[in-house]
Amino acid sequence: MSANEVKHAGLNLGDTDEVTHEQAGEGIFGFWVFLMSDAIVFALLFATYGVMLPGTAGGPTPASEYDMKSAFIETLLLLTSSFTFGLASIAMKHELGRVRLQFWLGITLLLGLAFLGFELHDFASMFSDGAYGSRSGYLSSFFGLVPLHGLHVFFGSLWIVVMMVQVSWFGLDARVKINLLRLGLFWHFLDIVWVGIFSVVYLQGLI
Amino acid sequence: MIVHAHDFFTLLGKIDLHSFAFVRAWRDPSLNQVIAAGAASMVVIGAIALVLLITWLKKWRYLWDEWLTSLDHKKIGIMYIVLAFVMLSRALIEAVLMRTQQAMAVNTPGIVSPDHFAELFSTHGSIMIFFVAMPLLTGLINFVMPQQIGARDVSFPLLNSVSLWLTGAGAGLMMASLVIGKFSTGGWSGYPPFTELTYNAGVGPDYWIWAVTLSSLGSTLTGLNFAVTIYKKRAPGMHLMRLPLFCWTALCTSILMIFAMPPLTVATAMLALDRYLGFHFFTNGMGGNMMNYANLFWLFGHPEVYILILPAFGVYSEVVSAFSSKRLYGYTSLVLATMAIAVLSFTVWLHHFFTMGQNADINGFFGIATMTIGIPTGVKIYDWIWTMFRGEVRFTVPMLYSIAFMMTFVLGGMSGILLAMPPADYLVHNTLFLVAHFHNMLIPGMLYGMIAGYTYWFPKAFGFRLHEGWGKAAFVCWVVGFYLAFMPLYALGLAGVARRTHELFDPAFRPWLIVAEVGGLILLTGLALLFVQLYVSIRDRENNRVPVGDPWDGRGLEWANAAPAPEYNFALIPQVHSRDTFAWRKEHDCAYDPPDEYRDIEMPRNSMSGVIIGVCGGLAGFGLVWHIWWLAALPVLGVIATVIARSFARDVHYTIPAAKVAAEHGEWLRLIRETRPVDRFQETSPANRGLAARVP
Numbered sequence: 001m002s003a004n005e006v007k008h009a010g011l012n013l014g015d016t017d018e019v020t021h022e023q024a025g026e027g028i029f030g031f032w033v034f035l036m037s038d039a040i041v042f043a044l045l046f047a048t049y050g051v052m053l054p055g056t057a058g059g060p061t062p063a064s065e066y067d068m069k070s071a072f073i074e075t076l077l078l079l080t081s082s083f084t085f086g087l088a089s090i091a092m093k094h095e096l097g098r099v100r101l102q103f104w105l106g107i108t109l110l111l112g113l114a115f116l117g118f119e120l121h122d123f124a125s126m127f128s129d130g131a132y133g134s135r136s137g138y139l140s141s142f143f144g145l146v147p148l149h150g151l152h153v154f155f156g157s158l159w160i161v162v163m164m165v166q167v168s169w170f171g172l173d174a175r176v177k178i179n180l181l182r183l184g185l186f187w188h189f190l191d192i193v194w195v196g197i198f199s200v201v202y203l204q205g206l207i
Numbered sequence: 208m209i210v211h212a213h214d215f216f217t218l219l220g221k222i223d224l225h226s227f228a229f230v231r232a233w234r235d236p237s238l239n240q241v242i243a244a245g246a247a248s249m250v251v252i253g254a255i256a257l258v259l260l261i262t263w264l265k266k267w268r269y270l271w272d273e274w275l276t277s278l279d280h281k282k283i284g285i286m287y288i289v290l291a292f293v294m295l296s297r298a299l300i301e302a303v304l305m306r307t308q309q310a311m312a313v314n315t316p317g318i319v320s321p322d323h324f325a326e327l328f329s330t331h332g333s334i335m336i337f338f339v340a341m342p343l344l345t346g347l348i349n350f351v352m353p354q355q356i357g358a359r360d361v362s363f364p365l366l367n368s369v370s371l372w373l374t375g376a377g378a379g380l381m382m383a384s385l386v387i388g389k390f391s392t393g394g395w396s397g398y399p400p401f402t403e404l405t406y407n408a409g410v411g412p413d414y415w416i417w418a419v420t421l422s423s424l425g426s427t428l429t430g431l432n433f434a435v436t437i438y439k440k441r442a443p444g445m446h447l448m449r450l451p452l453f454c455w456t457a458l459c460t461s462i463l464m465i466f467a468m469p470p471l472t473v474a475t476a477m478l479a480l481d482r483y484l485g486f487h488f489f490t491n492g493m494g495g496n497m498m499n500y501a502n503l504f505w506l507f508g509h510p511e512v513y514i515l516i517l518p519a520f521g522v523y524s525e526v527v528s529a530f531s532s533k534r535l536y537g538y539t540s541l542v543l544a545t546m547a548i549a550v551l552s553f554t555v556w557l558h559h560f561f562t563m564g565q566n567a568d569i570n571g572f573f574g575i576a577t578m579t580i581g582i583p584t585g586v587k588i589y590d591w592i593w594t595m596f597r598g599e600v601r602f603t604v605p606m607l608y609s610i611a612f613m614m615t616f617v618l619g620g621m622s623g624i625l626l627a628m629p630p631a632d633y634l635v636h637n638t639l640f641l642v643a644h645f646h647n648m649l650i651p652g653m654l655y656g657m658i659a660g661y662t663y664w665f666p667k668a669f670g671f672r673l674h675e676g677w678g679k680a681a682f683v684c685w686v687v688g689f690y691l692a693f694m695p696l697y698a699l700g701l702a703g704v705a706r707r708t709h710e711l712f713d714p715a716f717r718p719w720l721i722v723a724e725v726g727g728l729i730l731l732t733g734l735a736l737l738f739v740q741l742y743v744s745i746r747d748r749e750n751n752r753v754p755v756g757d758p759w760d761g762r763g764l765e766w767a768n769a770a771p772a773p774e775y776n777f778a779l780i781p782q783v784h785s786r787d788t789f790a791w792r793k794e795h796d797c798a799y800d801p802p803d804e805y806r807d808i809e810m811p812r813n814s815m816s817g818v819i820i821g822v823c824g825g826l827a828g829f830g831l832v833w834h835i836w837w838l839a840a841l842p843v844l845g846v847i848a849t850v851i852a853r854s855f856a857r858d859v860h861y862t863i864p865a866a867k868v869a870a871e872h873g874e875w876l877r878l879i880r881e882t883r884p885v886d887r888f889q890e891t892s893p894a895n896r897g898l899a900a901r902v903p
Contacts (some may be wrong), residue, residue: 026362030435033465037427040469044506048477048488048499055494057487134485137494144477144488162851170857179854 008032010185011089013177020174024181031182035189042193045145046200053204055137062138065131066205067122074118075198078153081111082191089184092177098167105164108187112157119150142201149197152190159183220835221410226388239320242304247386276813278364279774280349283371285668287346288661291339292737294378298334299734301327306692306727310720312710321709325392326411328707330381332395333415336511337422338378340649343657344518345374345429348457351664352433354765354772355451357442357781362435364811365853366428372821373425379825380418380832384411388832391415394707396504397478399489399497404482410832412482416475417828423471423507424824430464433457442764444783448542451763451787452535455542456521459549460514466553467510474503483831498563505556513552515649517545519656520587523609526659527591529759530606531598532887532902534787537590544583544590551580561629562636570629577627581620588613601887603759604678605659611686612651612659619647622697640700643693650689658685658737665744666758666897670771671751675891677740684733692726695719753897755875755882759890760899762790767798769875770897775808775863778872793901799879805869809860816853820846 004014007025009032014021053062088104091097126132133143163183166176224230232244261267274282305327308317319327353361361367384390391411393402397419402412437450437458450458478500480486487495528535535541557565557573591613600606622644626632635641658681666672699719704711711720744751756770767789768777779802785791792798823842830838884900885892 026435026439029439030362030431033431033435037431037465037469040466041473044470044473044503048473048503051499052488052494052496055487055496057492057494133480134487135493137487137490137496140477140480140486140488140494143486144480158847162854166855169855173857175854175857 011093011181013093013181016093016095017177020177023174024178027178028181028185031185035185038189039193042145042149042196045141045148046196049141049145049201052137052141055141057136057138059136060126060129060131060139062201062204063207065126065129066202067125068202068205070118070122071198071202071205074115074122075194077111077115077118078191078194081108081115082188084108084111085184085187089180092172092180095172098171101167101172102164105160105167109157109160109164112153112160112187116150116153116157119146119153123147146197146201149190149193152186152193156183156187156190159186218835218837220830220833220838222387222833222835228386238318239323242319243323243385250382250385272813275818276368276815278360278368278811278814278817280353280361280364280367281668281772281774281776283367284346284348284350286371287342287349287374290375290378291342291346291657294334294338294342294381296734297382298331298339299731301331301334303724303727303731305331306720306724308709309711310717310724313714313717313720314710314712316710319709322389322392324709325394325707326390329391329394329397329411329415330384333391333419334378334381335649336395336515337419338374338381340515340653340657341422341426342374342378344460344515344653345370345426347522347657347660347664348433348453348460348518350668351660351765352454352457353436353440354667354768354776355454355763356437356440356445357764357777357783358436358440359776359780359808360811361432362440363432365814365816365859366432368814368817369820370425370429370432372817373428373824374422376821376825376828377418377420377422377425380414380421380828383829384414384418388414396508397475398504399478399481399500400491400495402478402482403490404485405490412478413832416479416482417831420472420475420479421824421828423468423475426464427468427472430461430468433461434465437461442781442783445788446783448539449783449786449788451521452524452538452541452545453518453521453763455545456517456524459545460517463510463514463517463549463552467507467514469507470503471507471511474500474507477503479831501560501563502556505559506553508559509556510552512645512648513548516652516656517548519612519653519660520545522605522656522660522663523591523612524594525763526605526609526663527594528787529663529761530601530603530609531595532760533594533598534762534790535590536593536596537586538786540586541590544586547583548580551576551583555580558627558632561632567629574627574629574632578624581624584620588617599887601890603662603891604673604675604682605663607679607682608655608659608662608685611682612655615647615651615655615686615689619644619651622647635700637706638700639696639704639706642706643696643700646689646693646696650685650693655685663759664765666751666753667756667765667770667772669748670754671744671748672753672758672891672895674740674744674747674751677736677743681733681736681740684729684736688726688729688731688733690726692723692730695723695726750893753895755879755897757789757899758895758897760790760793760887760902762787764789767792773871775810775868778802778805778868793899796901799876801872801876805865805872807865808863808868810863812859812861814853814856814859816849819849823849 006012007021008028010028012021013024084104084107088101088108091101091104131139133140160183163180170176228243228247232240261270274286277283305324308319308324311317349367388410391397391402391414393407393412393415397412397415400406437454477488481488481490487493489495489497489500524535524541554576555573557569558577561570626635626641626644662673662678699716704716753770756768757766764781767781789798823845827839827842830836879898882896882898884898885895886900889895
């Protein structure tokens with residue numbers, strides 16, 4: 001077995017930690033499969049949104065509800081957090097010191113929380129317009145999709161906190177490393193889903 | 208602080224005295240309510256009796272340590288199958304009750320009320336799919352597949368336990384619905400807007416939603432686990448094209464689970480949002496779109512059919528090959544056919560609602576796609592027949608089921624081809640013809656396969672064979688009962704009898720209904736005989752022991768270890784040289800060679816995380832059903848806390864020292880030297896100790 005063998009898609013640990021690399025293949029592949037199953041959930045919710053878009057029942061419409069500036073800021077926050085998670089992954093892979101790893105994880109966490117803050121603010125201002133999920137089929141499909149992504153970001157943030165505690169508790173043992181790889185995939189996956197939400201959901205507001 | 212009675216009832220959500228089946232029967236002692244209370248008391252008495260029995264036998268500690276918290280794939284598999292048989296008993300009794308109702312209710316109301324009848328067909332369908340068929344196949348794959356690929360466990364043993372307990376939690380909700388409240392009247396598919404709050408304000412649809420959601424989450428995780436196991440944990444040399452066919456079908460089923468269970472979860476979650484938060488996904492008006500539900504549900508529902516049937520195809524492939532003493536005919540074509548069915552299964556969901564109003568071209572496309580599935584399935588039937596051709600066929604119980612399957616399944620396939628034509632479908636849509644068709648697919652296609660698999664691998668699990676005679680008696684009941692119960696439904700369906708009908712008005716239907724009723728009773732007898740067979744086999748187990756582990760002259764690796772297999776399955780991970788590798792080794796006289804050296808073996812420790820997550824899931828579901836918000840929220844926090852706490856656990860494996868492995872393996876090898884091999888004519892006699900004689 002060569003250390004350079006790619007054992008799974010995404011960041012591999014082969015050239016810095018061969019032992020963990022050997023163990024990672026199965027666990028990371030399994031997590032990829034989970035993400036693909038989760039992607040089906042989002043795909044169906046996107047499809048449902050597309051189908052139900054005309055069903056506004058005389059109520060609020062995308063044009064009247066979406067705050068493009070806010071959605072753009074959220075996009076920037078989440079994309080930047082993916083980048084900072086990437087830096088955290090590099091710090092983990094090359095063992096550049098725990099402080100640096102924790103720093104980048106912390107920045108990612110803050111960006112994630114800031115994203116959630118903006119998103120909740122968006123929802124609150126929609127609610128103040130009477131745009132609840134119970135108002136129309138269109139708003140049901142919106143509140144079925146976008147908050148589910150937000151819930152994922154929330155659990156991702158909780159996961160980051162758990163991993164920061166584990167890094168200081170265990171150091172970088174094999175399980176911590178593998179879980180950080182998984183968390184990284186999860187975080188980037190949420191980024192991709194958000195790109196879909198921005199393009200398919202929010203850009204409709206400009207039409 | 209003073210707690211008012213009012214606050215107390217707030218704590219219990221929507222539950223009041225009238226929720227209990229017993230209270231309803233007390234206040235209104237009609238036959239209908241007494242039947243409901245009788246069913247509820249069976250659940251309560253059964254649960255109390257089980258608890259007392261375990262306490263009396265002082266087996267709680269044993270049960271907890273050896274079974275409930277076990278991460279051993281074999282034990283998890285067995286627990287799935289036990290769950291399935293318990294639920295099968297309930298759902299089959301419900302079926303007989305429905306047949307009785309219809310046989311009696313020609314121009315009279317019969318024995319149960321229309322609502323009660325609707326509950327019966329809803330629970331019967333939901334249980335048979337989610338809590339009988341799924342646990343049966345999941346259990347069988349769990350038990351067999353890792354042993355067939357030469358692995359010591361699945362890829363994620365704890366996740367396996369979580370899946371089991373989520374399924375168990377769903378089954379628990381189904382049972383609770385008999386005692387407290389009422390179940391859905393919306394059928395197993397739960398179509399809105401009928402299941403929306405407007406038309407169904409009670410707890411029934413909520414029971415359905417959460418029971419199904421829990422089990423579908425469990426199945427998604429199971430699919431993930433099995434697929435990764437087959438991709439990543441095969442023994443060295445076990446190339447994909449050397450996999451036993453059962454593993455191929457397990458792989459395809461797992462892939463289908465990964466991609467087809469999410470649509471169900473999405474559909475039930477949306478229905479829940481409609482019912483709990485007043486959303487408008489599937490409501491009439493306000494922008495709701497119930498057709499989207501039909502699409503989502505059958506995007507799951509159709510692949511589900513193949514999730515159910517493919518593992519049974521795998522069992523038939525193993526059984527026909529073993530009991531014909533022949534290599535499987537057309538292995539490659541069987542693999543390709545399995546894969547083709549898996550892919551095509553995603554392209555036909557619309558045939559479940561040809562009548563929903565899309566244009567003829569769309570119906571035409573899905574009709575043709577549906578008929579296409581008949582091709583790979585036909586290939587398989589021919590392959591099995593060619594496997595038997597000039598083989599040394601023995602008519603053992605699993606083989607009998609396989610042959611009955613081939614004949615009966617083809618009939619069901621023919622009626623399926625009829626239904627695949629949209630114009631014909633319009634005529635028999637929603638009639639008993641459809642009910643006859645899918646029972647004709649699922650009973651021979653699924654249940655016969657599972658019973659065959661259960662009989663075939665039982666000796667591997669417990670170390671002794673099942674009684675042949677009682678098995679054959681049960682087989683006769685399952686086959687005769689099936690024909691009597693369902694062939695009349697074809698006739699009735701063609702005569703226009705709608706499915707799910709509580710009362711009929713044409714006396715000409717009565718003879719057919721009575722024949723179907725008799726068939727239902729014979730099927731119930733078949734189940735009873737399976738329990739008798741189990742009892743007799745346990746009683747006479749000393750006569751039927753097969754400790755060497757190869758009672759059927761098997762061909763795959765699962766027969767290459769002792770029966771029952773040690774917890775680590777293989778003393779040394781085997782090296783695979785060919786397809787049917789164990790048969791190859793027996794031909795080359797190297798099946799029972801001692802390995803050069805033994806090594807320490809690492810196995811996963813027991814964990815109670817799966818139990819906690821499952822119990823929390825069940826409680827949260829119950830809280831949601833009854834709007835007991837604290838009971839809905841606390842267990843969810845419990846699940847999160849359990850997952851986090853578990854992620855801090857580091858001591859999750861234990862080591863079995865090489866010396867112990869060597870001693871156990873040496874003992875087994877010694878047993879083999881002392882055992883007299885038997886030829887195939889003595890297969891079902893007490894002389895069979897699990898060592899097959901070399902065929903010259």
